[in-house]
Amino acid sequence: MTTAEVDPLTLIAARMRGNEVWVRNTSYPDMVARTVRQLFSDSQVQALLRAELGFDANEAILVLDSCHDLQVEKLNLRMQRMVSSIDRASASGTPDAPKRTALEEARRQWAAAWDAEAHEVTVAAADLAAHCDLPEGTVTSVLNHFRLDVGQWSPRQVIDEFVSGNNPLRTNPVIHHSDGRVMLVHNAHNLVAVRESLEQHLKGTARWEIYQKMRGNLLESRTQDAMQRVFPGAESWHGFEYYVPATAEESHADPSSYTKRVEGDHLIVQDDVAVIVEDKAVAVSPLARAGDTRRLRGDLTGILKRASEQAGRLEERIEQDGGMRLHKGDWLDLSHVREIHTIAVSLDDLAAASTTTADLVNAGLLDSNHIPWTVSLHDLELITELIEAPAEFLLYLRRRRHPDVTTMFTAADELDLFLYFFEAGLYVEPNPHKIREIYNFLPPPTAAEKRRFQEQVPVFLTSRTDPLDAWHYSRLAARTGTPHEVASRVGAHQQVPGKDEDAGPTKSVSGEVTEKIQTATPKPRMTLSPLxxxxxxxxxxxxxxxxxxxxxxxxxxxxxxxxxxxxxxxxxxxxxxxxxxxxxxxxxxxxxxxxxxxxxxxxxxxxxxxxxxxxxxxxxxxxxxxxxxxxxxxxxxxxxxxxxxxxxxxxxxxxxxxxxxxxxxxxxxxxxxxxxxxxxxxxxxxxxxxxxxxxxxxxxxxxxxxxxxxx
Structure with a gap:
């Protein structure tokens, strides 16, 4: 069976499931940590979590990350003991016959390093409390909340669930030993576990509405900041209300008679270009990530389809009416707009779903006449920081929203598509016959035009983010004051001493440090244009x-x-x-x-x-x-x-x-x-x-x- 014969939603579900199995995080941990801290920063939400769970989000992140740090210290100590014992054995006796006692010690340390006893790979709550400078009761509450409990599952069942996309470690990454000590399986799960677990708890409380509002406001404000970077000086409207036709009859009437009031998230107008942005702070459920097509359709409908419909609604008013009537405002004349783009920004990383526009259209989740660029907040922020000239971003919008782009270019990550745009243009050869249908005075297509169109084949883009990783972590090192190689490993919970952690990704300890690191680690850039x-x-x-x-x-x-x-x-x-x-x-x-x-x-x-x-x-x-x-x-x-x-x-x-x-x-x-x-x-x-x-x-x-x- 070919991919063309498979249901498009099934293909999307398979990609989502594969992402859960093979990829732990598609965003940089420090960016995710900033988002999680902001999401749970409301004082009422923090008070509720402490009262009902015994800890807040910041304390949970600190305990889980510290557990990882202590385990790494133990691992490094075992490796050091092993290497030292081997060196001593090599130096004793003769090269062919080292002393027996030294050789036995080297063998023992080798076994201890790779097959350690339980106490060597686990951490006690008291040690964590001292490391975090938190009450032991708070630490214990965190460890118990994120405890892995697979019940009566057999090892085979655990593996089957994992490979199907239902990873029990996603929200419960802590394994408890019988003596009360704990082990964190991997720190890549920490931020996801904190956010999803605490959100699930808040859903059953009176603070859920406060949290939801906080989530929406966070996405709106950070999206607004990102768009201002690439549309400097543009006119913009945020969180506005306007009128659309309530009936088919109204659609033929004067716009002043429209009666249906609707909302828009962002409208940016840069001269003859209008960009409509819809924010979606709805989370993708674990079932959808595990490939449950029914739940996946529901979640993607709530995020992508609804965003596409809302953006398309405003796009139609601009195209058909030349503007819109604002609620409690005057007529907004947009008759000068000649180019309209729509963007759907999600708070969650949509992973494989956001880079498969063609499949989303075929699955009925996007209208082929209103295809938005679907992008996560973290990817949008990174892309708008990488852009050197605003014209580059507009060209990327033109190319990225082309209906054939995700048919011709397959990528697991939005950033791979973007960096390929920097590298080679993300260009799809147009149909020369279609060009002639629009411009019928043109001579017949040349053999070269037809050959280029017919010979282009789909391309699978492998990872292109190594230069981006190096630049990002060098910038993180400057901001946190840690060495580059350390920042790349533990950036998720590092903060600049005495600084506001939420001040944004461009903060640095000093301009001098930032400049030195940026010079040593160049920022990925678009190929320099002769123009x-x-x-x-x-x-x-x-x-x-x-x-x-x-x-x-x-x-x-x-x-x-x-x-x-x-x-x-x-x-x-x-x-x-x-x-x-x-x-x-x-x-x-x-x-x-x-x-x-x-x-x-x-x-x-x-x-x-x-x-x-x-x-x-x-x-x-x-x-x-x-x-x-x-x-x-x-x-x-x-x-x-x-x-x-x-x-x-x-x-x-x-x-x-x-x-x-x-x-x-x-x-x-x-x-x-x-x-x-x-x-x-x-x-x-x-x-x-x-x-x-x-x-x-x-x-x-x-x-x-x-x-x-x-x-």
Whole structure:
């Protein structure tokens, strides 16, 4: 049976179960620890836990982590004794015949190291209390609460449950010995055990509603902070209410008559781009993680499907109404928005479920017309910190939300997809025939286009996070003041002395320490673009649509970007004899029908800036209309300073104004184009010949009359 014949939900369940068996944590422990501490930071919740359980979340984490630390100390001591005894045996007698007593001692220490007695691998509550500086009663309460009890299960049953995804150690990682001493199986279970166990206890108490509100507020505030990093200066609305049609009849009426009031979590508007974010703090149940398809469908419906529906509801209002009517507010005009993205952020790590968009659509959990990027809070925070230029994040949204991406690229982790985007673009070759359906004036697909589309095959992405691990733990070492190698092992419960643990992941002991470590351990970055200086200039200038223009520039192949980087200087190097500027236009088509036209123009010294702008904007709009492209931009280079002096944007999508028909008649017929650029991957160079072609044509037209045909 092939994967195509398997029920999509069964495939997702199998991946979730495999994740439970093979992967303990998909987020860095220090990030999870910060989240768990924040979740249980409410004073009323802490008081309830201490009263009913004898400890709070911080004390539970401290006791379990300390148990691990003491066990590691014991293990290291046994290893040291073993190595020392072997060294003494080797040094005694002769190399061929060491002294008998020394040899017997080495054998005894070898056996003790690898097959230790119970007291050597367990810890007493009194020792833990002294190590944690907590009352022994508190320590005992923690150990009893997280005690593993498999009842009458046989060893075979325990193994069968584990490999099926039902890991009893997930919430109960402490094994008790008959003499009262304890052993922690592995510290990777600690944070998960604390959160899931304490949440389960709170569900039956009067503080559950307080905790749920705390959980939602935490996710909302941290999502907001993350989005602000990659959409600097954008307009934003958080926790807002607006109106949608309550009936089919209302959907055809004026938006002012809508009567159904609904909620939205986040709306970020950066010029012509709108990003709708829905937060879902609902936890994924252990049964769902173990692969129970019925429970999995229910949990994913509550997290992903509902988030997709809520985000899609607002997306429809922007597309159909050009805005929305806010509750207790005015009409929010969003008619200038030309690009909309939706994101579903979960507090839980969804592991394999979030990287299988195609299966989620096939399982009916996502609408193919409203596919959000589904991402965990921890992955979102890391990704937004890795982003160097906001345009990179917008391009990742475009690529990541492409419906074919998770069909072509399979990854166990969102960060593998993201780092592959940094490395190779996360690009899916478009169907050249579909491109022609949208832009029917294009010549037939070339053999190369068809070959690239037909020969692309699905790729399984192996782990790409080693450089990220090194950078993250070096940053953690700076924040905690511990050596790098120590931070990578015990970062979950380390805190900066005298510092607020919740101040965020960028805190450091000192700027000097952080700088030294970051220099030694480089941050993963996107391959440097040849258009970096132009993209940075757009960001600094903050021209309208600077971020979406930058993402479009980044979307082309590296060779094409290099050609575009040279283009303005080629135009500036050969000014016209008649005092007019020079120009070259590069169209970008896409299979989604949201193409761009980018134009490079030179403005001669002394030319009237108002007339130049008017003529340039008229040309941009007419050419864009002729090519059926949605958006366009002109980069104006001053012939005196040889720098970008202005940027004109056009997102008009209606019928061409009558006054521009004359401008349209002056343009070269669109069906005479020999080539039209298609959004290209980093490895391709399709745009290079197009830009050079424009440059060559521009040179041939020098000195012709003002009535010449314009490209």
């Amino acid at each position: 970096q200086s132009l993209i940075e200039a757009l960001h600094a200038r903050h021209d309208f649509a600077w971020q979406s223009i930058g993402a479009t520039l980044l979307s082309s192949a590296s060779s094409a970007q290099a050609a575009m980087a040279r283009l303005p200087f080629q135009l500036l190097a050969e000014p016209r004899d008649d005092g007019r500027g020079r120009s070259a236009a590069i169209p970008f088509a896409s299979s989604e029908g949201d193409g761009w036209l980018l134009v490079w123009m030179t403005r001669p010294v002394g030319q009237d800036s108002d007339n130049f702008e008017r003529e340039s904007r008229d040309y941009l709009r007419a050419k864009k209309y002729q090519m059926r492209l949605t958006r366009g931009a002109v980069f104006v280079y001053d012939e005196g300073s040889r720098q970008v002096d202005d940027v004109y944007y056009d997102g008009y999508v209606g019928e061409l104004e009558p006054r521009l028909h004359h401008e349209l008649s002056r343009l070269r017929p669109v069906d005479s184009l020999e080539k039209m650029s298609v959004l290209a991957a980093k490895r391709r160079s399709s745009n290079a010949s197009a830009s050079q072609h424009n440059h060559t044509r521009a040179k041939k037209r020098r000195g012709k009359s003002k009535t010449r045909k314009r490209r």
